[in-house]
Amino acid sequence: MGLLDGKVALITGGARGMGESHVRLFLEEGARVVFGDVLEEEGKALAAETGAAYVRHDVRSPAEWRRAVDTATELHGRLDVLVNNAGILTYGRIQDMEPEDFDRVIDVNLKGTWLGVKSVIDPMKAAGRGAIVNISSIEGFVGAEGLSAYAASKFAVRGLTKSAARELARFKIRVNSVHPGAINTAMAVNPDLMAEVDVEAFVKSMVIKRFAKPVEVSHVVAFLASDRASYCTGSEFTVDGGLLTGAGY
Numbered sequence: 739m740g741l742l743d744g745k746v747a748l749i750t751g752g753a754r755g756m757g758e759s760h761v762r763l764f765l766e767e768g769a770r771v772v773f774g775d776v777l778e779e780e781g782k783a784l785a786a787e788t789g790a791a792y793v794r795h796d797v798r799s800p801a802e803w804r805r806a807v808d809t810a811t812e813l814h815g816r817l818d819v820l821v822n823n824a825g826i827l828t829y830g831r832i833q834d835m836e837p838e839d840f841d842r843v844i845d846v847n848l849k850g851t852w853l854g855v856k857s858v859i860d861p862m863k864a865a866g867r868g869a870i871v872n873i874s875s876i877e878g879f880v881g882a883e884g885l886s887a888y889a890a891s892k893f894a895v896r897g898l899t900k901s902a903a904r905e906l907a908r909f910k911i912r913v914n915s916v917h918p919g920a921i922n923t924a925m926a927v928n929p930d931l932m933a934e935v936d937v938e939a940f941v942k943s944m945v946i947k948r949f950a951k952p953v954e955v956s957h958v959v960a961f962l963a964s965d966r967a968s969y970c971t972g973s974e975f976t977v978d979g980g981l982l983t984g985a986g987y
């Protein structure tokens with residue numbers, strides 16, 4: 739028996755990185771999965787390989803949210819789980835950053851997540867319950883040089899998560915946030931970021947002294963999406979190898 743048997747899940751930004759890992763683990767755990775992304779080639783290839791359904795879905799667009807949600811309900815008759823995973827990181831110190839770059843990060847990471855919560859309320863009400871998992875970051879707890887927009891967006895996802903948890907409990911919809919630390923994906927090895935970080939010192943500052951595999955985050959996301967997390971809502975789950983425990987970070 740799988741942890742997610744019988745569940746229908748929509749995962750954003752699912753074509754690569756952690757989103758791809760969530761797609762694969764959710765399928766293994768018995769869920770029927772629809773995933774969106776703006777990377778069409780990667781999305782179609784993952785769908786062909788795994789049997790999950792891919793939909794082109796830019797999380798900034800309310801119309802594309804409607805299409806993604808409709809795809810899930812038309813294919814599978816219901817929607818039980820949303821993982822708001824899509825995100826971008828733009829590196830730049832405040833003095834050097836253009837306002838348009840700030841807006842883009844907030845639009846994808848924060849407004850995209852808010853639109854997601856808004857878009858799944860009706861289908862989850864119809865299903866009689868639901869679980870929403872919002873992917874924030876350890877930068878949702880601490881600031882970092884060059885990441886003002888990213889950290890602002892990820893702090894805000896915590897506020898959104900807690901407000902949504904309070905609003906949606908009456909419909910048996912749980913809403914939690916997950917805060918990954920250093921996970922081995924294209925985002926974490928972003929060249930602008932890497933040029934600024936002393937990776938060796940960074941790894942030394944960790945409690946578990948390595949970057950994580952994406953699936954180590956997926957297991958926490960799958961737990962929160964499942965009925966085993968029935969008493970968890972409005973909560974924050976760090977998956978950071980102990981990084982936030984350190985005074986040096």
Ligand SMILES: NC(=O)c1ccc[n+]([C@@H]2O[C@H](COP(=O)([O-])OP(=O)(O)OC[C@H]3O[C@@H](n4cnc5c(N)ncnc54)[C@H](O)[C@@H]3O)[C@@H](O)[C@H]2O)c1
Nearest residue numbers: 751754755756796797823824825875918920921923925926
């Ligand atoms: N990698 C890390 O160390 C790390 C740490 C903390 C949090 N996160 C968060 O985890 C999530 C996944 O990141 P990742 O590390 O897998 O990065 P990634 O860049 O590999 O994956 C992000 C995915 O989101 C998609 N995406 C970007 N803009 C989109 C849009 N407008 N609409 C739909 N999809 C869009 C991308 O195409 C990509 O497939 C993000 O929210 C990120 O902020 C990552």
